[in-house]
Amino acid sequence: MANHLPCGIELPQVFFDGPVDMDHIRKFATQAETLGYDSLWLQERIIGDFTMLEPVTLLAYVAAITTKLRLGTSVILLTLRNPVQLAKAYSSLDCMSGGRAVLGVGLGGGHLGSHEEVFGYSRDKRVTRFTEAIEVMKLLWTEPKASFEGQFWNFKDISMEPKPMQKPHLPLWFGGHHENALKRAVKYGNGWMGAGSSSSNAFMRESALIRRFLDEAKRDPASFGYGKRAYLAVDNDKARAEKRIRKWFDRRYKNADLGPRVSIWGSAAECTEKIQEIVRAGAQHIVFNPMFNEMEHLEVCAKEIIPHL
Numbered sequence: 001m002a003n004h005l006p007c008g009i010e011l012p013q014v015f016f017d018g019p020v021d022m023d024h025i026r027k028f029a030t031q032a033e034t035l036g037y038d039s040l041w042l043q044e045r046i047i048g049d050f051t052m053l054e055p056v057t058l059l060a061y062v063a064a065i066t067t068k069l070r071l072g073t074s075v076i077l078l079t080l081r082n083p084v085q086l087a088k089a090y091s092s093l094d095c096m097s098g099g100r101a102v103l104g105v106g107l108g109g110g111h112l113g114s115h116e117e118v119f120g121y122s123r124d125k126r127v128t129r130f131t132e133a134i135e136v137m138k139l140l141w142t143e144p145k146a147s148f149e150g151q152f153w154n155f156k157d158i159s160m161e162p163k164p165m166q167k168p169h170l171p172l173w174f175g176g177h178h179e180n181a182l183k184r185a186v187k188y189g190n191g192w193m194g195a196g197s198s199s200s201n202a203f204m205r206e207s208a209l210i211r212r213f214l215d216e217a218k219r220d221p222a223s224f225g226y227g228k229r230a231y232l233a234v235d236n237d238k239a240r241a242e243k244r245i246r247k248w249f250d251r252r253y254k255n256a257d258l259g260p261r262v263s264i265w266g267s268a269a270e271c272t273e274k275i276q277e278i279v280r281a282g283a284q285h286i287v288f289n290p291m292f293n294e295m296e297h298l299e300v301c302a303k304e305i306i307p308h309l
Contacts, residue, residue: 005279005309008039008072009298010229010289013058015051016251022061028294029062032069035302039070039102041229041287044077047115050251056089063097071097074193074229074287075106075175079126080119083133083153084160087140091164099165104193105134106175125151127180134172134188141169173227177206186213191225196289197253199262200274203228204281211282227285228278233265233292234300241265248291263291268304279309 009032012025032040040062042055059071071093076086086103094101107130108115116123132150139146140160147156164170174185174192185192192210194203207226214221235241242260249259264274275286286309290297 005283005306006038006285007301007306007309008041008070008285008287009037009301010287011040011042011058011062012294013042013053013055014252020051020053024294025058025062026065028298029066029069031295031298033066035298037069037302038285039072039287040066041072041074041104043074046077046080047118056086056093059101060093060096063093063100067098068100070100070102072102072104072173072287074104074173074227075108076103077108077115078105078133079107079121079130080115081133083136084140086133087137088160090137090170091141091160091162094164094166094170095162099170101164101166102171102173104173104175105130107181127184128152131184131188138169138172171225173225177202179209182206182209183213186210186217186219186224190223191227191285193285193287194226194228194283196229196231196287197258197262200228200264200278200281203278203283207282225284226282227287228283229287229289230275230278231259231263231289231291232271232297232301233263233290234268234271234297234305235265236267238266244292268300272305272308275305275309 012028015021029040042058044055045052055073055076063071090101090103107126129152132152136148136153139148141164145157145159148154171190172188174189175195176182176185177195177198182192194206210226214224233241233245245259245263245265246256250256264271288301
């Protein structure tokens with residue numbers, strides 16, 4: 001794949017209409033590597049009325065059947081995770097994959113209230129819990145003996161092995177669109193991934209804020225990556241595409257009206273033009289997220305869209 005921009009694609013993870021199809025996942029992952037994609041990505045939803053595989057477990061499987069693809073999450077719901085366990089899991093994944101893991105984290109949206117109750121967590125001070133978790137993981141990844149004293153975690157002189165293969169630690173990317181979330185991304189992260197459920201115009205505004213915060217922090221812009229998830233429906237029949245988008249968003253987000261507003265859809269040429277707008281806004285990495293006909297989209301993106309980015 002001759003392209004000027006690193007492009008990833010969402011690995012099949014959600015199964016609305018049938019059982020988990022590991023053969024489909026295997027074929028998709030290996031073909032993505034053959035076609036020259038940069039990375040595979042997953043999301044996290046723990047509670048829901050449709051089948052969605054747990055991301056770290058699935059990435060460990062994919063690490064065993066690929067050799068080059070970077071393996072990312074966008075995003076892990078960090079306030080629902082124990083950071084010591086997550087640090088261990090991702091250190092293991094990074095070593096098992098030969099240094100290909102990327103951890104994307106986020107607070108998650110308002111729908112997570114029910115999740116936090118099930119996990120026994122309060123929404124009070126969730127931002128503090130989030131930032132402490134980041135600090136805990138970084139310490140465990142980089143220090144032979146780590147100590148931490150916070151509101152939620154306290155420990156002294158503990159070791160965790162193995163350390164990540166990537167140094168000083170594996171890349172940390174952040175989700176979110178609120179101004180405070182973007183500030184946290186700049187303070188703690190290596191990159192930021194614009195949500196697929198936000199529009200291209202929103203991405204442009206948020207990218208501008210990121211650049212401002214990098215400047216205010218006197219941080220080298222080259223040390224920070226920008227990405228955008230693109231919910232994608234390549235179909236010359238736009239009426240059919242819109243119908244399928246609305247159905248997918250209704251099942252995934254319980255919001256059919258959101259789909260046509262934030263998705264990229266139409267012919268391959270029309271989709272390319274819309275993605276080029278995102279690239280001009282500053283995106284350095286695109287994650288395609290097909291909503292149907294996943295294998296067909298895998299081929300179309302590689303052969304008809306990415307070469308023009």
